[in-house]
Amino acid sequence: MAEQPEAEEYYVGAYWGPRKESPEDCARRTAELLMALAACDPLLAQWYKPARSRKDARKYPLMPPDLATLTESFRRGVNREKGGPAIEQLGFTFWFGNGGARGEDVDLRITCGDHGGANPNSCVMTLPSGGAEAERLITTPMLAGVLRGMAQAWDPDWAVATSWEHRALMTETPRAGGFVGWVTYLSRRRGTVPPLPAPVRIEPVENRGTVIVLTPERLTAKNIEHVERGKRVGELLARSGVLEPVIPR
Known part of the structure; x- marks a missing residue:
């Protein structure tokens, strides 16, 4: 039997x-996101x-969000060299998950409060790799909804929902803020998003920015049309000055 390609x-x-x-x-923003x-x-x-x-994780729920618990989790996640003092300008990191079985789980990793300027702050959610949960979550409406939630909670400069494989094809050196995914968010601080060719869809995010939906069906790196459309839209946005790395070179 021939091997099935990895999803x-x-x-x-x-x-x-x-x-x-x-x-x-950070705790307040995380509670809003959750x-x-x-x-x-x-x-x-x-x-x-x-x-x-x-199994042990089920003993320590984070829902409903408790600000004191979240605050302490971020405080414990301060960046520091081993045995040394806290490196205040690097902010805080907190990682947690939904307790699902391997391959069906969802993880969130948050870095916030970094004001050193070397790396971007971020909120990254990995999605299930297979099963009914993946089929339900990995859809245009669902990813657009998650992206909107992140935009409202964290007020990011840029956000994206896509596959790691598609990301790798968008540019030789993909950097946060510098490419277009399946669903992309751009803060209004970046300027006005220009008109984009159909079937690309543009949707406003209340008082925050704009969501750009590259394709209504599931995006995949195996679809040449999806890849070429992503590159073309990226070129149009870059030309308009709204698609730039979050942290300049």
């Missing part, structure tokens, strides 16, 4: 430049603190 793996990520924030600020995700799908309504095993 593409998808993610949603929001990125923004230097922004000094406290653990309390409530928005819970409204998108039941799989995104359960989150747990990291633990030694998936």
Whole structure:
């Protein structure tokens, strides 16, 4: 029997430049995001603190969001050299998941409060690689909804929902803010999004920015049309000055 090709793996990520924030600020934004995700799908309504095993993680729920618990989690996630003091300008990192079985789970990794300028702040959600959950989550309406939730909670400069394989084909050196995915968000701070050719769709995000949907069907790196359309739209946006890396070279 011939081997089946591996399925593409998808993610949603929001990125923004230097922004000094406290653990309390990060906790408040995270709580807002978790409530928005819970409204998108039941799989995104359960989150747990990291633990030694998936079974143990179920003992430490993060829903409903508790600001004190989230604040302490970010405070513990301060960046530091081993045994040294906290590196305040690098902000805080907090990673957690929904406790699902391997391959069917969803993880969130958040870095916020970094104001050093070397790396972007980010909120990245990995999606299930297979099963019914993947079929339900990896759709245009669902990813657009998740992206909107991230935009409202984190006010990023740029956000994207796409596959890692498609990302690799968009540019030789894909950097946060510098390419177009299946669904892309651009902050209004970047300027006005120009008219784009059909079937690309442009949708406003209340008082934040714009969502760009590259294709209504599932995007895949195996579809040459999807790849070429992504490159063409990326060129048009770059020419308009709204598609630039979040952290300049």
